[in-house]
Amino acid sequence: MNHAALAALAVRRTAAAGLVLVALSVLIFAATEVLPGDAAGTLAGADATEAEREQLRRDLGLDTDPARRYIDWAAAAIRGDLGTGYVGRREVVEVLADRLPNSLVLTTLAMAVAIPVAAAIGLVAGLRAGRRADRAVSTATLVAVGVPEFLVAALLIAVFAAGLGLLPEVSLVPLGGRPWDSPEVLVLPVAALAVAATAAAGRLLRASVADIAATPYVEAARLRGVTGVRLALRHVLPNAAGPAVQVVAVMFAGLVGGAVVVETLFNYPGIGYELQQAVANRDVPMVQGITLAMSATTLTVLLLGDIAHLLLNPALRGRA
Known part of the structure; x- marks a missing residue:
């Protein structure tokens, strides 16, 4: 192109x-x-x-x-003016500037956990489509996708906070501080977000890898004796790059929505928590401004993923 x-x-x-x-x-x-x-x-x-x-x-x-x-x-x-909230007369843009970094840290860490695990799941299941490993992975990821974020968060709190006492139940951050000043408050929210994201992305990648593994190009490599890690890294992954970019973009969109639930459950000081508080207080300008900003961010990431997918897929470039 x-x-x-x-x-x-x-x-x-x-x-x-x-x-x-x-x-x-x-x-x-x-x-x-x-x-x-x-x-x-x-x-x-x-x-x-x-x-x-x-x-x-x-x-x-x-x-x-x-x-x-x-x-x-x-x-x-x-013009860049998202309004002023009713409660506290706070500018929506100022709230976004204060809370957005916290949410981006949470989302980025969840993606850093989810992407490599999802890639491994997708490769293992996709390269063994229809076999026992594929069925086991597909069943496990289907269950994980079906479990809501609030239930995953509740289970994590019950086990690692209330049960073992290893981590805090809520993500309390000192006034004026940031979550990364106390890394332990990030562990459970990140884990709660990463579970569903990993399962959903793994299932999407599994479908792409299975399609690529069935192509004549990969079959020819198998006939030449190329198997295992070498087959995955040299012949499957390069062709899965385009779909993988789209999967990452979709994963980000899912994390943005899931963060609202997770941040609320853990009292994490992010945009999702602010949105929940605004809804509870009937703070209409704050709800409108935050929701519009989240929608614009999600659309931007999906747009970039779509374009990157086309750039990385010569066949689709020719039809674009």
């Missing part, structure tokens, strides 16, 4: 991702409009009069047309 074609491809895929983000922004705004409870009522308190609540609604702009509020919110988001 020449540079002009690559640029055109990038523009098309970016435009498509942009349209998806616009559609998601509409859904995010519409969903937060129907959150249970009344933000003005929550902020005013139980003892406030109806007149005081109505005044607060006017002050917050909640009495204007929803379509107009969406347009104003979307226009501000394009």
Whole structure:
């Protein structure tokens, strides 16, 4: 693919991702409009009069047309202004700047654990498709994928925190500190995230490896006596690079969603925990801003993975 074609491809895929983000922004705004409870009522308190609540609604702009509020919110988001939360009057961008590094550390560590294990699982099962090892791996990963993150986290807490007392039950971080200042608070959240990510990525890689292992190219290598690690490293992995990049991108997207549950369970000071708190407090601008930022980040990673997949797969490049 020449540079002009690559640029055109990038523009098309970016435009498509942009349209998806616009559609998601509409859904995010519409969903937060129907959150249970009344933000003005929550902020005013139980003892406030109806007149005081109505005044607060006017002050917050909640009495204007929803379509107009969406347009104003979307226009501000394009300028980089994601709004100000109702609780504590915190700027959403400032909250993201403070909490995002913590979530990125958690996600990166989970990926660092999941990627090599998933690659090993995918290779072992894919190269032995239909055999006992493949069936065992497929069953184990299917069970792991089916177990929700909150149950995995609860089991880890019960065994390693409450049972053995080896690790803290919650990820308490001193005021002004960072999770990496106390590495022990990262272990259980990372493990809880990595379990499902490893299983899901392993299953996806297993399918890709099995397809590649059945190609005439790999069969010819086997006939020449190439087996085991040499076959995997020299003939299978290079051809699995494109699908592997997409798997990593999908894994990241899954970790972003899973982090909301895991951070909440462990009181981990990340974006997911902030989002849960914002929902609980009916802090609509904070919910909207954080959700939109998470959606944009996920779409960006999936877009990069899609383009990388095309670059690494000559057959797909020719059809792009």
